[in-house]
Amino acid sequence: VLLLDFPAGEHYKTRETKQYLDEQLINARFERNGTIIAVGGGVVGDVAGFVAATYMRGVPYIQIPTTVIAQADSSIGGKTAVDYPQGKNLIGAFHHPHSVFIDTKTLCTLDGRNYRSGFIEIIKHGLIRDASLFSFIERNIDFILSHKDKQYPSIITAIMTKNCRIKNDIVAKDAKEQNLRKILNYGHTVGHAIEHLSGYSLFHGEAVAIGIAAEAYFSWKIGYLSESDYQKQLNLIKKTGLPLRIPDNISVDDIIDKMYVDKKARGSRPEFVLLQKIGKVKTFARGKTTTPVEEKELRSMLSALKKMK
Numbered sequence: 001v002l003l004l005d006f007p008a009g010e011h012y013k014t015r016e017t018k019q020y021l022d023e024q025l026i027n028a029r030f031e032r033n034g035t036i037i038a039v040g041g042g043v044v045g046d047v048a049g050f051v052a053a054t055y056m057r058g059v060p061y062i063q064i065p066t067t068v069i070a071q072a073d074s075s076i077g078g079k080t081a082v083d084y085p086q087g088k089n090l091i092g093a094f095h096h097p098h099s100v101f102i103d104t105k106t107l108c109t110l111d112g113r114n115y116r117s118g119f120i121e122i123i124k125h126g127l128i129r130d131a132s133l134f135s136f137i138e139r140n141i142d143f144i145l146s147h148k149d150k151q152y153p154s155i156i157t158a159i160m161t162k163n164c165r166i167k168n169d170i171v172a173k174d175a176k177e178q179n180l181r182k183i184l185n186y187g188h189t190v191g192h193a194i195e196h197l198s199g200y201s202l203f204h205g206e207a208v209a210i211g212i213a214a215e216a217y218f219s220w221k222i223g224y225l226s227e228s229d230y231q232k233q234l235n236l237i238k239k240t241g242l243p244l245r246i247p248d249n250i251s252v253d254d255i256i257d258k259m260y261v262d263k264k265a266r267g268s269r270p271e272f273v274l275l276q277k278i279g280k281v282k283t284f285a286r287g288k289t290t291t292p293v294e295e296k297e298l299r300s301m302l303s304a305l306k307k308m309k
């Protein structure tokens, strides 16, 4: 076994890190009959997966994810990438892992902020696909958050198993994100804009929590979702200890600019995944899972959200 590592954090999810790893493999005469094993969070999984995708035109790799985000989301689905100064995940490849091994005990050493913010992706999987997962988390949230408890791994293993089945099922049906896989972006249209505008001071999961609160509100206001299903989402996000409100220093104009101007330059409009009820997304003509929202309407909904306490 050749053991390779690199410093932790998104700042190292770069082509320089990839180049370093490629060169180490070349120098060690690593061959195509070898296997890469990614042990770590989403950054390690995405970089190691991309190395595996391109090394000698592709070698197998195995994911051993150790954060909530990585166990719940990034280790499944074959998306691999590195960041560029111009944006996140700009260069990468679809390359599915040979297998994924999840040991929930690894989460016991994770700090509270990484732990809680990762959990939003599991909540999201419940929201878009499985009401029973959502209500299971609702009922057990206090126990889930006490993640250093000795009894903890058994319940979280049950949640993680359910979660991974949902993500795997969606990805298996639409690996290249033609339509169905887009539902995984619930909360992410607003969430990504907020994440970027916060200068990445908000974690991905925190920005997505704010994004889900906003997109749940749109789903209710446009008339697809009941008010009680909207409120349930807010309550669970709050109980998970995640933010709900758009930070004061981010204006409606900033968000609109981030979402529209970037897109308009490329001749497209931002698309939203909206909920019909907890566990089910709204589908549109010809089964489309996303819909554009007029800029004027979006601006008025975002302004109303900003005024809420």
Ligand SMILES: NC(=O)c1ccc[n+]([C@@H]2O[C@H](COP(=O)([O-])OP(=O)(O)OC[C@H]3O[C@@H](n4cnc5c(N)ncnc54)[C@H](O)[C@@H]3O)[C@@H](O)[C@H]2O)c1
Pocket: 008, 009, 010, 013, 040, 041, 042, 043, 044, 046, 066, 067, 068, 069, 070, 073, 074, 075, 076, 077, 078, 079, 080, 088, 089, 106, 107, 108, 109, 110, 111, 114, 118
């Ligand atoms: N490929 C995909 O489909 C996909 C999906 C979601 C997110 N992502 C990517 O995942 C990345 C975020 O992943 P992340 O949240 O795991 O971040 P991360 O990999 O940076 O890990 C967060 C921190 O936790 C530390 N850590 C890892 N495991 C630990 C453990 N068991 N105990 C204590 N500390 C531990 C890491 O060293 C790091 O400091 C982003 O780059 C994002 O783009 C990819």
Ligand SMILES: [Zn+2]
Pocket: 121, 188, 204, 208
């Ligand atoms: Zn996400």
